[in-house]
Amino acid sequence: MQPISIEQHWIDTPHGQLFAQSWSPHVQHGAPIVLLHDSLGCVALWREFPEQLAQACGRRVIAYDRLGFGRSAPFPGTLSADFVENEALGGFQALREQLDFNPFVVFGHSVGGGMAVGCAVAYPQACQQVITESAQAFVEDRxxxxxxxxxxxxxxxxxxxxxxxxxxxxAHWVLRAWVDSWLSETFSQWRLDAQLSRVRCPTLAVHGDRDEFGSALHPQRIAALTAGAASLHILLDCGHVPHREYPDTILAAVSAFLAQPNV
Structure with a gap:
């Protein structure tokens, strides 16, 4: 195992600073992997996964707290109905500019998966591959x-x-942002379809068969609608957080996916 260098970063935005952290192997191969957290998540809640991912893939891994989460500045107000799509041109754009990475791979968990798709659409020349884990593609009763x-x-x-x-x-804002956004009438018709149709790079959709926040219809839809090559990986006896429940399986699947030619 090669040594991993861990750095902390503060990213300036018009609404306050974002906290980010990076894990860099001594020898790196390929574009960095950027992690986008779930609706209640933050850098710290990825736990040991970013370092494991950097070690397994031999790539720099970057995670950041979206505005309002973790160690980042409070969010000014409430989330808009298009907050999933907006992240690519908000916090992610600031992160990309200030950490100065051009080609990248994006890995999003849960709502972060939808944001990862948005990043691939916003930066089609720079995004090499997309990984969605337990992502939602529409508002489902489940x-x-x-x-x-x-x-x-x-x-x-x-x-x-x-x-x-x-x-x-x-913490109270984080909970209400999740609950009130998803349960609102204005968000009820939200779908990822239009953005999925504009994704040109390869996509890996990972999902647990016991995910309490979405059925297998979500990864199936992601894989079916992306314009680029898509792979579907359903984990058996797995809930909403595959990278925590079956880390070795996820690391192997991601490593194999990233090793494929970027076509």
């Missing part, structure tokens, strides 16, 4: 039921402390 159940769990005594550990005083 997704909404999972969110309502999670909201009830966070209402129980002591449960908000789980979010406060990672998001501090922003």
């Amino acid at each position: 997704t909404l039921a999972g969110i309502r159940d999670a909201e009830r769990q966070f209402a129980e005594p002591g449960q908000m402390a789980r979010l406060q550990k990672y998001h501090g005083e922003k």
Whole structure:
């Protein structure tokens, strides 16, 4: 195993700073992998996965806290109905400019998967490959039921402390941004279809068969609608966080996908 260098970064945006962290192998092969977290996530909640990914793939891995999450500045107001698509030209663009990476691979978990698709569309010449993990492609009843159940769990005594550990005083905003955005009438017709049709690079869609926030219809739709070559990987007996539940399987699948010719 080669040594991994870990660096922290502060990214300036018009609305405040973003926190980012990178894991760089001593010897690197290929474009960096940028991680986009889920609706309650942040850099810290990727845990050991970024370092494992850097080691397995021999590439620099970059993760950042979106505005309002983790160690980044608070978000000014509420999320707009097009917040998934907007991330590519918001925080991601600032990250890309200030860390100065051109070709890149993007890996998005849950809602971060939709944002990863948006990044591929916004930067078609720079994005080499897309990996979506447990991503949503539309608003499904199963997704909404999972969110309502999670909201009830966070209402129980002591449960908000789980979010406060990672998001501090922003924890209440993080929860409401997730719940209120997805359950709103204005978001009910949201679909990723139009953006998927504009993805030209290879795409890997990973999903657990027991994902409580979305059925296999999501990765199937992602794989079917992307304009580039697409691979589908359904993990058996797996929930919403495959990289935590079956890290070795995910690392092997991603490594194999990245090793394919970029056509």
